[in-house]
Amino acid sequence: MSLHRQVSSATLTLCRGDITEQDTEAIVNAANSTLLGGGGVDGAIHRAGGPSILEECRKFREQRGECPAGESVITGGGNLKARFVIHTVGPVWHGGGRGEDELLGNAYRNSLILAAAHHIRTIAFPSISTGAYGFPIDRASRIAFDTVSGFLKNDSPLEEVRFVVYSQEDYEVYAFLF
């Protein structure tokens, strides 16, 4: 089950699935600021990708400290099909008055900027911040679509951006706006 839409020269895809199984050049991790792993998407990526990803994340931490919300770092993909993992930190939802919308947009945009800088043409995003971080998914999916579409309209080298959602319920929320 998947939907496709063209934005400039790129294809936007929406599908249900497991982010760790995507065959895009990069997958995005919904990481936390420590970059040292966690539950949800983060745990699944480190389990499937093996220890080399965590090792690289540790090096980033040693050199640059914690990764603030809205920012992204890139590592190799370890044992994953994807060659790269872009770890981004979404905001924790506090009711919407603490800049959560902007920070979530930054998380998507900075991940795309990093991807473009590494000549990555295909990338898959999970639904950042809408699990343990509690961001309402209808609002988050609108930010995801708007930010990605805006980026693709500005002459980007990306050929496919894929949104990978886990549950049928989340798929329906995304599909409504797609």
Ligand code: ADP
């Ligand atoms: P956050 O801490 O940013 O909220 P989570 O990992 O808790 O991130 O959840 C983000 C979203 O990813 C949730 O909707 C969750 O259901 C979904 N999710 C969890 N595991 C996977 C997976 N393996 N592949 C794709 N999506 C997943």
